[in-house]
Amino acid sequence: MSKVVVTGMGMLTPLGSDCASNFAAVLEPRSAVRKASDTLSVGLPNLLVAEAAVAPESLLDASYHGMDRATLFALVATQEAMGQARFAAHPDDAERVGVYVGIGFGGAHTLDGLYKRYFTALHSTTLPRKNPTVMHPLSVPRMMPNAAQAAVSMRYGLRGQSNTYTVACASSAIAVGEASRAIRHGSIDAAVVVGTEAMLTAGALVAWNALRVMAKPFEADVSASCRPFDRRRTGFVLGEGAAAMVLESATRAQQRAAPVLAEIAGYGCTSDAHHLTAPSPHGQAAAMRLALQEAGITPELIRYLNAHGTATDAGDVIECESVAAVFGSATSTLAMSSTKAVHGHLIGAGGLLELALAIMAMNSGSIPPTAHLDDPDPQCALDCVPLRARHGCDIPAVMSNSFAFGGSNASLIACRAAH
Amino acid sequence: MSLTGAIQKYLIGTAGVDPQKFEQPDLKVSDLALDSLGLVEMLFEVEDQFGFQIPDPSRYQTMSFADMVADIERLVREQNDGKLPEIALTGTRAEAQ
Numbered sequence: 001m002s003k004v005v006v007t008g009m010g011m012l013t014p015l016g017s018d019c020a021s022n023f024a025a026v027l028e029p030r031s032a033v034r035k036a037s038d039t040l041s042v043g044l045p046n047l048l049v050a051e052a053a054v055a056p057e058s059l060l061d062a063s064y065h066g067m068d069r070a071t072l073f074a075l076v077a078t079q080e081a082m083g084q085a086r087f088a089a090h091p092d093d094a095e096r097v098g099v100y101v102g103i104g105f106g107g108a109h110t111l112d113g114l115y116k117r118y119f120t121a122l123h124s125t126t127l128p129r130k131n132p133t134v135m136h137p138l139s140v141p142r143m144m145p146n147a148a149q150a151a152v153s154m155r156y157g158l159r160g161q162s163n164t165y166t167v168a169c170a171s172s173a174i175a176v177g178e179a180s181r182a183i184r185h186g187s188i189d190a191a192v193v194v195g196t197e198a199m200l201t202a203g204a205l206v207a208w209n210a211l212r213v214m215a216k217p218f219e220a221d222v223s224a225s226c227r228p229f230d231r232r233r234t235g236f237v238l239g240e241g242a243a244a245m246v247l248e249s250a251t252r253a254q255q256r257a258a259p260v261l262a263e264i265a266g267y268g269c270t271s272d273a274h275h276l277t278a279p280s281p282h283g284q285a286a287a288m289r290l291a292l293q294e295a296g297i298t299p300e301l302i303r304y305l306n307a308h309g310t311a312t313d314a315g316d317v318i319e320c321e322s323v324a325a326v327f328g329s330a331t332s333t334l335a336m337s338s339t340k341a342v343h344g345h346l347i348g349a350g351g352l353l354e355l356a357l358a359i360m361a362m363n364s365g366s367i368p369p370t371a372h373l374d375d376p377d378p379q380c381a382l383d384c385v386p387l388r389a390r391h392g393c394d395i396p397a398v399m400s401n402s403f404a405f406g407g408s409n410a411s412l413i414a415c416r417a418a419h
Numbered sequence: 420m421s422l423t424g425a426i427q428k429y430l431i432g433t434a435g436v437d438p439q440k441f442e443q444p445d446l447k448v449s450d451l452a453l454d455s456l457g458l459v460e461m462l463f464e465v466e467d468q469f470g471f472q473i474p475d476p477s478r479y480q481t482m483s484f485a486d487m488v489a490d491i492e493r494l495v496r497e498q499n500d501g502k503l504p505e506i507a508l509t510g511t512r513a514e515a516q
Contacts, residue, residue, distance in 0.1 A: 063435065129504070131470035137459035 002189075002249035004180040005417060007258040008085025009356045010077040013241035014050035015343050017059065018080055022343070022353075023360045027389040029371035031223040031342040033215075033237045040202055044209055046217050048225050049200050050239035050344025067142055067151060069109040069198035073242035073349070074101065074148035075155065078194055082156065085246035085258055087190075090157035093252075096189040098160035099153045100179035101196065102172025104348030106164075107143020108199035114139050115203065148196050148242075160188040166348070169308070170269075171195060172243070173351025173402035173410035177267030179247055189252045195352030196242035208238060211277070213312055224372040226345075228309040228338035229316050229380040236310040239344025243353035260417040262359045265397065266295030272407030279315050279403055284322035287409035291399065292326070295413040299330035302413065303395040304367050306358040307384075308403045309338020310345060319401065320380040335393070337385040341371035351402035351410060358398035359414050365393045422465075422495070423488050425506045429464045446484040465491055468506060471498050 011018060014032030015025035025032070036047040056072035057065050064075060082089075091097060114135060121132035141147060146164040153162055161182060165174045172195025179191035208214055215235040218225040227233040253260055268290025272283035292299060308319055316338075327334055339357055346353055361367050366389055373386035397415040404410075420428070430436040436451050443450070453461060458480065462473045473494060479487045496503055 129468070129470040131472075134463075134466045134470060134472055136467075137463050138456060141456075 001184050002186065002251060004183045004247050004264045005250050005253050006245050006261045006264060006359060006414070007248050007253050008081040008083070008087060008246035009261065009359070010080025010084065010244040011241070011353060011356065012052060012054065012056060012073050012076040013243070013343050013346065013353060014053055014239050017054040017076065019356065019360065023357060026339045026342055026357055026368035027366055029342045029369055029389070031371060032239070033223045033225055033342070033344060035217070035222055036205070040200065040205060042202065044206065047205060047209065048215055048217060048222065048237045050237050051200060052241045066138065068107050068147055070103055070106060070196045071142070071148045071151045073198055073240070074194045074196040074244070075151055077196070077242035077244035078152050078192055081192065081244040081246050087246055087258070089155065093189060094157050094159045096160050097158045098179065098182060098188045098191040099149050099158050099162040100175040100191050100193045101146070101149040101152070101164045102175035102194070102348050102352060103145055103148060103164060103166060103196050104168050104171050105197070105199045105204065106145030106147060106166065108201050108204050110139060110143035112201035112203045148194060152192055152194060156192065158192060160191070167408045168404035168406055169345070169347055169350055170402040170404035170408045170410040171348035171351065173355065173400065173412055174269060174408070176245065176247070176264065176352055176355060176412055177269060177410060180264040180267060183247060183249050190246065190248040192244060192246055193352060194242060194244045195346070195349035197347045197349040198240045199347070200238060200240050205238065214238070215311060218372070226311050226341045227372040228307070228311040228341050228370050229377055229384040230373050231375045231377045233311040233313065233316065233377070235312050236340060236345040239346045241346055241353070242349050243356050245352060245356060261363060262414040263417055264412065265297065265415040266291035266293070266413035268294065268411045270409045272409070274407055277405050279318045280407065281318050281322045281325065283407060283409045284319060284401070284403055285325045287411040288322065288326040288399065288401070291411040291413045295397070295415065297397060297413070297415070299327040300333060301397045302330070302399045303333060303335060303393060303397070304358055304361050305334060305336040305399045305401065306354040307336050307338045308401045309340055309370070311338070311340065315403070316377065317379045319403070320382050323382060331382055335367050335383050335385050335390065337368050337370040339368050351400065351412070354402070355400040355412050355414065358400050362395040362398045362414065362416060365395060366391045367393055367395070420506050422492050422503065422506060426461065426465070426488060429461060434461060448479050448482050448484055448487050451484070465495070469495050469498060469504065
């Protein structure tokens with residue numbers, strides 16, 4: 001069984017358009033949460049969002065511009081990851097290189113535009129030549145959930161086994177886990193893994209609002225509205241963007257003298273079979289234990305955990321209970337934070353983004369804080385790194401948790417490259 | 420703008436076709452090197468303008484460019500009591516969507 005290593009990472013999120021700017025922002029910490037624009041917040045004056053820091057079109061050739069926003073994000077994040085991995089397009093072993101993508105809601109912008117166009121034409125009395133049934137012929141291939149995977153595969157000429165995972169908030173964590181298993185088991189030698197999400201549309205936002213999980217504006221400072229593990233937490237803020245990783249077998253990485261950033265050591269995935277949206281401590285703990293078992297390490301080695309930490313009332317408490325149950329006495333050396341406070345909840349992109357941030361923490365020794373954690377909830381009785389980053393830490397391994405609506409739980413462990 | 424001019428504008432500005440190609444009097448649709456999706460994207464520019472869907476797009480792949488434009492004009496006139504309405508094709512994908 002091959003070891004799986006990370007040789008490149010890329011990000012385009014509300015915090016910035018590369019890994020360095022994202023990591024600097026989570027350490028500072030600097031929040032990208034804002035009030036939604038007037039066009040998005042019609043009827044919802046308290047709507048908050050975390051929009052991408054940069055328009056993805058500005059970083060891509062014009063030939064890509066018609067694609068869905070989630071695909072554009074994926075292409076931008078992949079560019080950086082491929083560059084960092086020094087991985088050129090159309091490799092000689094293209095049949096052994098896959099593309100794995102996690103996305104929660106594919107094609108939200110394309111679908112929203114399609115409906116808008118359809119109903120505008122249907123009800124218009126001033127556009128006599130507009131026919132609601134005349135629709136852009138690429139509407140379907142633009143909005144299909146695997147559009148991003150297809151675009152990345154074609155752009156880089158990667159022909160190995162390639163899949164898209166749509167598992168709500170765990171989508172891209174599962175994409176990383178499944179890609180690493182495919183490499184470990186030898187069905188491919190490398191994979192570009194991407195998490196992407198773009199659903200800051202009016203239609204999607206009113207639907208999220210109806211679920212009553214979104215943060216209310218924090219009066220003193222709107223950018224501090226997402227408050228994981230804080231007594232005054234009210235929920236999460238939807239974000240958008242993408243993160244990407246190049247995974248390779250250690251052998252392939254060594255053969256081409258690629259930079260090795262980390263080893264993907266463990267992955268655990270479970271399903272609660274319990275409730276459509278409510279979390280389950282049993283399922284979460286089981287996923288973490290499976291990841292530890294696969295990594296073959298004890299919890300003491302994990303000194304930083306990037307929590308799912310959505311800042312919902314129930315979610316944060318249950319995650320703390322699950323982590324405490326799994327880590328036991330090792331909680332005394334565990335630092336855990338939720339970076340969603342500053343980049344928002346990137347849904348399908350969140351798992352990969354947060355794992356990548358955790359790897360940067362491991363390699364730099366700097367632990368991102370949980371921003372806005374002024375008044376820790378005693379029910380969240382772990383070291384949640386309130387407000388300020390910690391530097392100079394010795395972190396042999398990190399964990400990232402992603403827990404999804406539908407009851408899917410994914411936990412990933414990354415270790416230093418030569419652990 | 421003429422129908423020919425509007426289609427050329429889209430093909431050059433958005434589909435990236437070399438403008439010099441349109442100087443060939445016997446230009447074939449196949450010379451434009453559009454794949455099946457590229458062809459229907461081009462037709463959408465016309466469909467969006469005139470509010471109807473053009474049938475059987477693949478037949479254009481074997482026609483000359485001039486014959487394709489003439490056929491499209493015939494279809495537009497059929498939809499508009501024999502007239503060719505004013506054309507204002509934008510040639511930008513963003514507006515088309």
